[in-house]
Amino acid sequence: MDNRLVLYNTLTRKKEKFEPLNPPFVGMYVCGPTVYSDVHLGNCRTFVSFDLIFRYLTHLGYKVRYVRNITDAGHLEGDNDEGDDKFAKKAKLERLEPMEIVQKYTLGFHEVLRLFNTLPPSIEPTATGHISEQIEMVKKIIEQGYAYEVNGTVYFDVEKYVKEYDYTILTNRKLDDLLNNTRELNGQDEKRGRLDFALWIKAKPEHIMRWPSPWGVGFPGWHIECSAMSSKYLGDQFDIHGGGMDLAATHHTNEIAQSQACNHMQPAKYWMHTNMLTVNGTRMSKSAGNGFLPHELFSGSHPLLERGYSPMAVRFFMLQAHYRSTLDFSNEALEAADKGYKRLMNAMALLPKLNATAKNTEIKVDELKARCYAAMDDDFNSPVLIAELFDAARIINSAYDGKLALDEPSLVSLRTLMQDFVHDVLGLVDDNTGSDDFEKLMDVVISLRNEAKQSKDYTTSDRIREGLSSIGIRLKDSKDGTLWNKI
Ligand SMILES: [Zn+2]
Numbered sequence: 001m002d003n004r005l006v007l008y009n010t011l012t013r014k015k016e017k018f019e020p021l022n023p024p025f026v027g028m029y030v031c032g033p034t035v036y037s038d039v040h041l042g043n044c045r046t047f048v049s050f051d052l053i054f055r056y057l058t059h060l061g062y063k064v065r066y067v068r069n070i071t072d073a074g075h076l077e078g079d080n081d082e083g084d085d086k087f088a089k090k091a092k093l094e095r096l097e098p099m100e101i102v103q104k105y106t107l108g109f110h111e112v113l114r115l116f117n118t119l120p121p122s123i124e125p126t127a128t129g130h131i132s133e134q135i136e137m138v139k140k141i142i143e144q145g146y147a148y149e150v151n152g153t154v155y156f157d158v159e160k161y162v163k164e165y166d167y168t169i170l171t172n173r174k175l176d177d178l179l180n181n182t183r184e185l186n187g188q189d190e191k192r193g194r195l196d197f198a199l200w201i202k203a204k205p206e207h208i209m210r211w212p213s214p215w216g217v218g219f220p221g222w223h224i225e226c227s228a229m230s231s232k233y234l235g236d237q238f239d240i241h242g243g244g245m246d247l248a249a250t251h252h253t254n255e256i257a258q259s260q261a262c263n264h265m266q267p268a269k270y271w272m273h274t275n276m277l278t279v280n281g282t283r284m285s286k287s288a289g290n291g292f293l294p295h296e297l298f299s300g301s302h303p304l305l306e307r308g309y310s311p312m313a314v315r316f317f318m319l320q321a322h323y324r325s326t327l328d329f330s331n332e333a334l335e336a337a338d339k340g341y342k343r344l345m346n347a348m349a350l351l352p353k354l355n356a357t358a359k360n361t362e363i364k365v366d367e368l369k370a371r372c373y374a375a376m377d378d379d380f381n382s383p384v385l386i387a388e389l390f391d392a393a394r395i396i397n398s399a400y401d402g403k404l405a406l407d408e409p410s411l412v413s414l415r416t417l418m419q420d421f422v423h424d425v426l427g428l429v430d431d432n433t434g435s436d437d438f439e440k441l442m443d444v445v446i447s448l449r450n451e452a453k454q455s456k457d458y459t460t461s462d463r464i465r466e467g468l469s470s471i472g473i474r475l476k477d478s479k480d481g482t483l484w485n486k487i
Pocket of ligand 1: 030031032226251
């Protein structure tokens, strides 16, 4: 397939031409949420970013299998294989079954992503549904000589691995620095090397989530689930592996090591990472008290927020920043994004009302279209795309106001362009006036006003016009009847 798409590959630290392994098929794996609490906005940003990538690849004609997992087992606190299992801990806290917690937060997660209008992935596998695949992979890594068992727990042998492979290939850190930042082993430790990590963990008697294995009853380490499930659904080697930037240093580094040890090949050709969120310039985090949840952002019920913003306005706000840049939340930036989103939706609503009124037009829609593709082909540069679409909105507004005349081919290609990029690629829909019911309601209101005018009841017709104007709906009488748009 001929395309001009280039994307930034974390593995090579440069932008590369996108050449899938088996075109037109594309395999994409994105690390999904751990469902023991509400999904946070940082996660949402990651999933909105990969939704944009999924949508654009699909728009280009690729047949994408998008796999995004649900981590519902065995994720320990921190990345150091220590501490209680988070599900068991929370279950005790709320007196619920672990799978009840998983169900509650999985439903919540899906609901938030639905509000953000993200497309569902092709497959959404759960860690608990793939225990046998994970056990098989651990067995294979032991057979290859890169893992060892101690008292029912299996560790990945990083010291052995680094003799043959580049363990820090993804982040390019120095191994010595990594060692210096890791706690020294003492007599209590089971593992041989301080960078070794658990593939399978022996369950303590009080541990609720547990499965039998060749090494006794236990549960899988966090990193192994993604390696096992990505190779099951996408093959030992696939095109894109993505996730938040915070996953690169440990989780993705260990995923690469596991797959290399097992299959002797790099699991993914392109590694893509989304950047962090900040609030008024400070990194968003629960501990700093500046982390708001999606529903707090929608309702405005957080002390840092002046008001709430619709999920679509927030989606627009996220897409106005490139996925590799930090995204800074502030009331001013959200307010500006809300205005920009409405401007774009207003243009979309005017589009069906435009008529071709010229034989020729000086507007070159093809050039605008080429610029939209160029923006997305440059590592999915949505902020540049949005700037181009604002140009399109200006053209639409001028045509609506009669300051510019469009010929039929230009109008047709302008409609296709907006449908393709605003709806299909950016995934933006009008959350105010997009519904059929609203259109029908406006038809009723407009016909009542016209009847009032015909019977010279100008008091009523003016009241309708002013009433609509006060909620941001502008009426325009033309020879084709009364048109309306939302300001
Ligand atoms: Zn993962």
